Amino acid sequence: MIIVTGNILAKSETLDELFVLALEHSRRSRFEPGCLAHGVHQDCENQLRLVFFEQWTDHSALAQHFHLPASRLFAKEAFALAAEPPKIEIYEAVAVSVGG
Amino acid sequence: MIIVTGNILAKSETLDELFVLALEHSRRSRFEPGCLAHGVHQDCENQLRLVFFEQWTDHSALAQHFHLPASRLFAKEAFALAAEPPKIEIYEAVAVSVGG
Numbered sequence: 001m002i003i004v005t006g007n008i009l010a011k012s013e014t015l016d017e018l019f020v021l022a023l024e025h026s027r028r029s030r031f032e033p034g035c036l037a038h039g040v041h042q043d044c045e046n047q048l049r050l051v052f053f054e055q056w057t058d059h060s061a062l063a064q065h066f067h068l069p070a071s072r073l074f075a076k077e078a079f080a081l082a083a084e085p086p087k088i089e090i091y092e093a094v095a096v097s098v099g100g
Numbered sequence: 101m102i103i104v105t106g107n108i109l110a111k112s113e114t115l116d117e118l119f120v121l122a123l124e125h126s127r128r129s130r131f132e133p134g135c136l137a138h139g140v141h142q143d144c145e146n147q148l149r150l151v152f153f154e155q156w157t158d159h160s161a162l163a164q165h166f167h168l169p170a171s172r173l174f175a176k177e178a179f180a181l182a183a184e185p186p187k188i189e190i191y192e193a194v195a196v197s198v199g200g
Contacts, residue, residue, distance in 0.1 A: 001191075003103060003191065003193060005153065019144065022144070023144055023145065026144075039143060039144075039145070039151070040144045040145075041141030041142055041143050041144055041151050042141055042142050042144060043139060043141050044119065044122070044123055044126075044139075044140045044141055044142060044150070045123065045139070045140075050144070051139070051141050051153070053105065053151070053153060089195060090195070090196050090197075091101075091103065091191075091193035091194060091195055091196065092193065092194045092196055093103060093191040093192065093193040093194075094191060094192045094193075095189060095190070095191055096190045096191065096192055097190075
């Protein structure tokens with residue numbers, strides 16, 4: 001499984017627009033092939049920071065997601081509205097049973 | 101690396117208290133051995149849902165974290181304040197370079 005985390009720091013004057021766009025992007029992405037989960041959150045220590053947590057079946061599904069026109073448009077809009085370049089991290093992940 | 105995600109659904113009357121406790125837990129955890137990142141967020145689709153994203157160096161560090169009295173107290177308090185049993189997922193993860 002692939003885990004993707006990303007975060008976008010809004011400006012106070014762009015937060016409302018970014019919030020709506022991020023939520024639309026997240027809700028749209030959930031219906032794409034290979035998307036296991038896609039959510040967007042606000043950092044409790046900085047409400048201007050929108051944090052994505054995504055799970056995809058494999059690299060191919062994620063590559064398809066990145067190349068969709070709607071994803072590319074969102075990335076472009078997010079970059080334009082953000083206070084700093086958005087960050088993204090990608091992991092190959094295997095679920096383990098809960099212990100401890 | 102170990103990735104931990106968790107979420108706690110508050111009740112409207114417990115959100116403020118859970119928010120404070122979750123933030124305290126997150127800030128305390130960052131200083132523990134092997135903690136690479138620890139953050140708490142509010143789900144943009146349901147502000148009552150607090151979502152944790154954590155990164156730890158290895159299973160041993162995470163086991164130590166779970167066994168600390170402060171962590172066990174937080175888990176107990178969170179369970180008592182939550183609208184449903186909190187969820188936690190643990191992954192063994194390897195970072196990959198960003199593509200696409």
